[in-house]
Amino acid sequence: MKPSDRINFxxxxxxxxxxxxxxxxxxKLPIIISIYHGxxxxxxxxxxxxxxxxRVLSKELKHLEDNLLISxxxxxxxxxxxxxxxxxxxxxxxxxxxxxxxWGKQHREKIKSK
Numbered sequence: 001m002k003p004s005d006r007i008n009f010x011x012x013x014x015x016x017x018x019x020x021x022x023x024x025x026x027x028k029l030p031i032i033i034s035i036y037h038g039x040x041x042x043x044x045x046x047x048x049x050x051x052x053x054x055r056v057l058s059k060e061l062k063h064l065e066d067n068l069l070i071s072x073x074x075x076x077x078x079x080x081x082x083x084x085x086x087x088x089x090x091x092x093x094x095x096x097x098x099x100x101x102x103w104g105k106q107h108r109e110k111i112k113s114k
Contacts, residue, residue: 019096022067027052027060029097032090035070040083069093 023029027049034048046057061084064070069090075081 022069023093023096025060027056028064029100031057031060031064032069032086032093033097035084035086040085042082042084045084 030049030052031045034045037048039045039048042057042061045061046052046054049057061070061072065072068087070084071087073083073085075083
């Protein structure tokens with residue numbers, strides 16, 4: 001292995017780790033998918049994702065907002081209305097999601113057939 005290969009290899013690991021940090025875990029991708037399918041309010045998102053707690057949803061929404069994947073808009077209605085939407089940047093995750101969906105389907109079929 002040449003030194004230049006090692007740097008490239010180390011960079012690849014860093015990039016994958018960055019992706020895991022932003023999208024990893026049990027809840028972030030389901031939240032993105034929920035918002036994509038029209039669930040814009042906290043309770044709509046919560047209702048669409050089985051077993052997620054208020055605390056976890058709140059924390060994950062904040063993390064996604066900090067990483068520029070969703071935006072949070074507060075409307076001064078009565079009562080105050082908060083709406084979550086996907087940012088344009090979030091749509092760059094589409095390729096990752098589609099690959100994961102294809103692989104997950106393939107894996108499920110492989111495991112079922114053994």
